[in-house]
Amino acid sequence: MIRGEQLSKVFGEVQAVRPLDIHIPPRAVTAIMGGSGSGKTTLLRLLAGLERPTTGHVWFAGEDLTAISERRLFALREQMGMVFQYSALLNSLNVYDNVAFPLHEHTDLPERVIRRMVAMKLEQVGLRGFEHLMPSELSGGMAKRVAFARAMAMDPAVVFFDEPTSGLDPISAGVITELIRDTADTVQMTAVVVTHDVAAGLAIADHVILMWQGEVIARGTPAEIRASDDARVRQFIEGRPDGPIPFSRSTTPYAQSLLEEA
Amino acid sequence: MQSYQRIEIVVGLFVLIGLACAGWMAARLGQVGGLGASGYELKAVFDDIGGVRVGSDVMMAGVVIGRVDDVRLDEDSKAIALLRIDDGVRISEDAFASVRTKGIIGDRYIRITQGVEDSYLADGDEIEETESALNIEDLVSKYIFSGKE
Amino acid sequence: MTGSGLVRILGALGRFCIQGVHAMGDGAVLTMRALGHTLRRPWQGRHVVLQLHALGVGSLAIIVVTGAFTGMVLALQGYYTLAKFGSESLLGAGVALSIIRELGPVLGAFMVIGRAGSAITAEIGIMRVTEQLDALRMMAVNPLARILLPRILATMIALPLLVAVFDVVGIAAGYLVGVDLLGVNAGAYVAEMTAKISNHDLNGGWVKALVFGFLIGAICTFMGYRAEPTTEGVARATTRAVVVASVSVLVMDYILTSFFL
Numbered sequence: 001m002i003r004g005e006q007l008s009k010v011f012g013e014v015q016a017v018r019p020l021d022i023h024i025p026p027r028a029v030t031a032i033m034g035g036s037g038s039g040k041t042t043l044l045r046l047l048a049g050l051e052r053p054t055t056g057h058v059w060f061a062g063e064d065l066t067a068i069s070e071r072r073l074f075a076l077r078e079q080m081g082m083v084f085q086y087s088a089l090l091n092s093l094n095v096y097d098n099v100a101f102p103l104h105e106h107t108d109l110p111e112r113v114i115r116r117m118v119a120m121k122l123e124q125v126g127l128r129g130f131e132h133l134m135p136s137e138l139s140g141g142m143a144k145r146v147a148f149a150r151a152m153a154m155d156p157a158v159v160f161f162d163e164p165t166s167g168l169d170p171i172s173a174g175v176i177t178e179l180i181r182d183t184a185d186t187v188q189m190t191a192v193v194v195t196h197d198v199a200a201g202l203a204i205a206d207h208v209i210l211m212w213q214g215e216v217i218a219r220g221t222p223a224e225i226r227a228s229d230d231a232r233v234r235q236f237i238e239g240r241p242d243g244p245i246p247f248s249r250s251t252t253p254y255a256q257s258l259l260e261e262a
Numbered sequence: 263m264q265s266y267q268r269i270e271i272v273v274g275l276f277v278l279i280g281l282a283c284a285g286w287m288a289a290r291l292g293q294v295g296g297l298g299a300s301g302y303e304l305k306a307v308f309d310d311i312g313g314v315r316v317g318s319d320v321m322m323a324g325v326v327i328g329r330v331d332d333v334r335l336d337e338d339s340k341a342i343a344l345l346r347i348d349d350g351v352r353i354s355e356d357a358f359a360s361v362r363t364k365g366i367i368g369d370r371y372i373r374i375t376q377g378v379e380d381s382y383l384a385d386g387d388e389i390e391e392t393e394s395a396l397n398i399e400d401l402v403s404k405y406i407f408s409g410k411e
Numbered sequence: 412m413t414g415s416g417l418v419r420i421l422g423a424l425g426r427f428c429i430q431g432v433h434a435m436g437d438g439a440v441l442t443m444r445a446l447g448h449t450l451r452r453p454w455q456g457r458h459v460v461l462q463l464h465a466l467g468v469g470s471l472a473i474i475v476v477t478g479a480f481t482g483m484v485l486a487l488q489g490y491y492t493l494a495k496f497g498s499e500s501l502l503g504a505g506v507a508l509s510i511i512r513e514l515g516p517v518l519g520a521f522m523v524i525g526r527a528g529s530a531i532t533a534e535i536g537i538m539r540v541t542e543q544l545d546a547l548r549m550m551a552v553n554p555l556a557r558i559l560l561p562r563i564l565a566t567m568i569a570l571p572l573l574v575a576v577f578d579v580v581g582i583a584a585g586y587l588v589g590v591d592l593l594g595v596n597a598g599a600y601v602a603e604m605t606a607k608i609s610n611h612d613l614n615g616g617w618v619k620a621l622v623f624g625f626l627i628g629a630i631c632t633f634m635g636y637r638a639e640p641t642t643e644g645v646a647r648a649t650t651r652a653v654v655v656a657s658v659s660v661l662v663m664d665y666i667l668t669s670f671f672l
Contacts (some may be wrong), residue, residue: 050545070553077551088546091537102550105453150550160549266457269464276468280572283579284617291507291608317606326602364500 001026001158001190002047007056008214009042016042018214019055024158029184029191031205035236035245036196039214041085041162044194048082048160049073061157078106081151081159085166087143089135095122095146096131102153121149125179141172148179161193165200173197177204198237202226210236212245301328302385304345306359311341312370312395314361319371320345327351330372345372345389352382353389360393370395438633441555445563445632448556458561459568466527466562467569473522474573475580481514482506482581486588490595499595503604506585510578511612513664516619519574520627520660523566524653528631531562532652535635536645544636559636563628570624571617578616619667623660630656 004022008015017039024030024047032040045051047058049065058065060076068076089098099118103109109117122128125145135143144164151159161180165173181204184191195201201208202222210218210225210233218225218233225233235243248254311333320328328347336342347353356377363370374389383389448455489505535558538544544554582604589595631652638648 045545048549050548074551074553077549080549082546082549084542084546086541088542090543090546091541105550105552266461270460272468273460273463276463276471277568277572279471280575283575284571287511287575287578287613288610291511291605291613317609319602319606326598326606329606364498369501 001061002192003059004043004047005057005059007043007046007058008054009039009046009051010054015214017046017053020216022047022209022216024190024192025207026157026190027184027188028206029180029193029204030207030209031201032192032194032209032211033196033198033201033236034211037213038211040194040196040211043211044160044162044192047192048080049077078102078154079157081154081156083144083147083151083159083161083164085163087135087140087147089138089143089146089150091135093135094131095127095133095135095138098135098146099150099153101150106154117153118149121152122146124152124183125149126175139172141168141175144168144172144176145179148176152183155187156189158190158192161191161195163195164193165195165197173200180204198239202237212236301346301348303331304347304353304383305386305388306343306345306372306392307336307388308341308343308359308361308392308394310361310394311343312361312363314343314370314372314395318369320347320374321371322351322353322374322376327374343372354379355381355383355387356391357383357389358391358393359389361395363395434637437637438629441559441633441636442563442629445555445559448553448560449564451556453556455556455561455564458557459564462561462565463569466523466531466565467572470523470526470569470573471576473526474519474577477518477522478510478515478577478580479584481518481577482510482584482586483588485509485514485581486585486593490589490593499593500599501603501607502589502593502595503586503600503602504607506589507582507604507608508612510581510585511608511616513668515574515578515581516570516616516623517660517664519570519577519620520623521657523570523573523624524627524631524656524660527566527569528627528656529649529653531566531628531631532635532638532649533645535559535562535632536638536648539636539638540640540642540645554636559632562632563625566628566631567621567624570627571620574616574620615667619664622663622667626659626663627656630659 002024004020006019006021007017008019009017020043022043032043034040042051046053047060049058049060053066057067061079063072063076065073065076089095090101093101096115096118097104099121100114103114103117107114118131119128122131125148127142127145127149130138130142130146135146138146148164164176164180168176177200180191180193183189184204193201193204202225205222208218208220208222208225209216212232218228218230220228226237228234231244235245241247250257314330315333316330318330319326320330328345328351330343331346332342332344334342345359353374354377356379358375358377360373360375361370362373485506486502489502489509490499493499493501493505535544538554538558544558547554547557586600590597590600634648634652634655635645638644
């Protein structure tokens with residue numbers, strides 16, 4: 001479905017993503033996991049065409065997102081949905097208008113059809129009856145669910161999730177993970193989930209890509225990842241503070257810098 | 263959608279108020295031609311018009327009765343002023359036009375002194391009797407020289 | 412040591428200038444790209460109307476108040492000055508000319524910057540921080556066409572209208588103070604005013620208002636769009652938008668007055 005070829009991204013002097021090849025299989029949930037600063041969110045934005053890669057290409061349904069016109073990119077986006085880390089609901093619109101926004105923008109459907117479709121999407125996330133609330137009146141978990149309904153409004157082929165469970169209480173996080181898994185199964189969508197939540201990631205994914213410092217250090221099914229004997233993978237899924245991924249991020253020896261100061 | 267219609271009405275009202283203000287200024291202050299080109303035109307020739315320019319007032323008995331439409335130089339190097347006089351103001355044929363100053367350093371204007379005849383000037387006529395601008399330097403030098411003699 | 416200090420100051424100055432030029436170029440390109448969507452589908456008329464409501468109607472009250480007080484204080488000050496020359500009758504012309512040529516467009520622009528421009532920058536900056544701009548792009552809606560363009564057009568349309576209101580209110584307030592309070596002859600006040608103001612003066616005011624409206628829209632949307640995506644970044648961008656827009660209006664005012672009017 002989506003393929004990244006020698007993708008890399010440099011911000012100033014920081015190499016956020018080192019050149020890597022990546023393949024997102026269709027009709028499956030792919031989890032990109034890694035610690036903060038591992039480059040996973042940048043990778044997601046590259047795949048969604050929100051960020052232009054420093055090198056490499058992104059192939060989406062046979063087209064190179066890095067080479068096509070803005071107009072064509074916008075046309076392809078009608079097949080994409082995205083749930084952002086902080087939901088990114090348009091705060092001047094209420095819940096109904098947020099979910100209906102893609103429909104209002106890209107279809108000429110009569111309002112009563114749109115109303116029914118919005119009701120369906122909101123029912124799916126368990127928020128029917130909350131249409132009139134403004135985003136500022138929603139809790140984090142509810143906003144995430146509305147964002148999910150909005151991303152699904154156009155029944156996209158691919159949905160990107162940026163940290164869907166971060167900042168949510170365990171119940172809300174569970175609700176969102178369930179939603180992603182159920183929806184992927186029922187409507188056969190392709191989902192790309194970026195998360196640092198090991199349990200959630202392994203629970204919902206068909207494929208897992210593990211990143212560290214802009215590089216892919218492991219890929220495979222959740223079972224393969226769990227059974228991996230790579231020390232870095234073991235450290236990440238077991239959540240140990242020190243190991244091959246060092247606790248200290250300093251690049252110079254401590255003793256040396258103390259001596260230099262003196 | 264109801265609320266959007268209300269917004270449209272409010273915005274329409276806003277635009278209307280703005281345009282009304284702009285229109286009022288254009289009509290009242292900007293001397294937009296065509297509509298307001300009323301009155302009739304008189305000509306007056308002066309030896310020295312003393313800086314009267316387009317837009318200067320024309321006054322009779324201290325009342326503004328029109329304004330200067332055009333000032334130019336004729337072949338004899340005299341100044342021709344075209345005066346637009348308000349309708350309803352009648353100026354007799356032997357009226358007298360002079361260039362005056364408001365205050366000591368104020369604006370120049372053209373003062374018309376009514377004559378005694380019963381026939382009145384019409385559009386395009388000329389005011390025959392004129393008096394040029396008083397030149398302070400001339401006055402001063404005249405006074406000085408007359409004192410010496 | 413002093414040498415290196417000088418070098419550092421020079422370097423900072425150079426960096427500041429280069430950044431300034433870079434930002435101007437960036438802003439110009441961004442504005443032109445946004446304006447390029449004016450006649451392109453999807454048509455943004457509805458959003459221009461919404462912004463006219465938020466920015467134009469929203470600024471009306473403050474424009475009326477500032478217009479009134481500007482006219483009143485001009486009449487007071489002008490009377491004081493003109494009375495020394497015995498030319499009180501020129502008060503109407505003085506008040507109206509100052510307002511129409513200069514104070515209406517400039518003070519009107521300042522009020523719109525404070526009331527609407529800062530709001531534009533803060534709103535767009537917040538949309539950047541909360542990824543709403545990215546969300547729009549993911550929903551195949553171009554933020555340049557949808558967010559920036561209507562705001563630029565709305566300030567361009569609204570400012571001349573607001574300036575017209577400012578002018579009329581200012582002139583009326585000047586009349587009240589001059590004639591009713593200070594006792595200038597009503598006929599002279601109006602007659603001098605109508606005699607001294609030409610279409611040229613009025614047109615100059617409109618040109619200024621239109622150009623200032625464009626500047627405010629372009630600068631404030633640019634600052635918000637390029638705000639650093641943090642809360643402090645938005646706060647800083649808002650302050651900078653107000654400062655840059657105000658200074659630009661004054662500089663442009665001088666240029667327009669000296670070259671064209």
